[in-house]
Amino acid sequence: MKKQMQPVDAAALLEEHGFKKTPLRLLLLEILSISPAPLPVSTLQRKTKKLGADLATLYRALNAFVEAELVQAITADKKKALYELNRPKIHVHHIMCDSCNTVETIPFCIKSLDQQAINVSRLFKKIYSHQLAFVGTCRKCLRAVR
């Protein structure tokens, strides 16, 4: 029942963006591409520990990906950032549990929101993107309380 995401051709992605095809970066993209939820750096470190990559290297890779818009950094958490593969055609939003801080991905754009973004663009000249995060309590945490 676990939702599995569509894997991507990591090598091709790296090449398209002018990145070297290094073991870490290849693996990072693979991990991110099959994850149903955005992942913190700590998890990415654990899932790549067989490569023994340094934390600084992980951060540098992720920052490069974000810069290239290959990956999106989710800051809903405020403490540690979460990273999620950016899928060109699948614009997503997020929902965060205020109890366990789990961040789930809503795998589609909230209807009509993009249209509204156009209206709001009168305030700014150019709008690149928007981030929408809902905050609530997830089912698991609700069960834990009662």
Place this chain on the structure above:
Amino acid sequence: MKKQMQPVDAAALLEEHGFKKTPLRLLLLEILSISPAPLPVSTLQRKTKKLGADLATLYRALNAFVEAELVQAITADKKKALYELNRPKIHVHHIMCDSCNTVETIPFCIKSLDQQAINVSRLFKKIYSHQLAFVGTCRKCLRAVR
């Protein structure tokens, strides 16, 4: 032409929430209540420097306000948080400049978004709130480029 916000009765607010009416907290609420944009801690420290409050005290006050839902912390920036008075009847959103990192307040809720939140609530059991932030380039920064 500067947009001025409606000031609030800081003393009353503190009392309602069971806080002591201390000089710093009173002043903080006054500053936040007339600010047209969310403010970082550094600015709040500057605007309250006549009181010589310690940074830790500032943070503790702000955290207490956020906990009491008197103030909203905006984390769109990811580096430093921004603080904005929470007005019960005026639900706002934000728009951030990716160039100068200015965060402006959109002083109303994006139409129909709250209705959509109800739909999304099928994913979670309970949804308390949502944060929506647009990212773009503000007029000032666009002018600076050309």
Place this chain on the structure above:
DNA sequence: ATACAAATGCAAATGATTTGCAATTGTCAG
């Protein structure tokens, strides 16, 4: 005036993220 919890100041700790620099590695032209 007294009592007590809340708030503060100060200094030290945290913890995620960044940076400098030398060594390594992937890519590409020759």
Place this chain on the structure above:
DNA sequence: CTGACAATTGCAAATCATTTGCATTTGTAT
């Protein structure tokens, strides 16, 4: 295939916003 060279990495140290422990002060209620 072989260098050359820029991109990537490892390691250690630095940053920087935010938090925390503890002793002291202050606001509020009785």
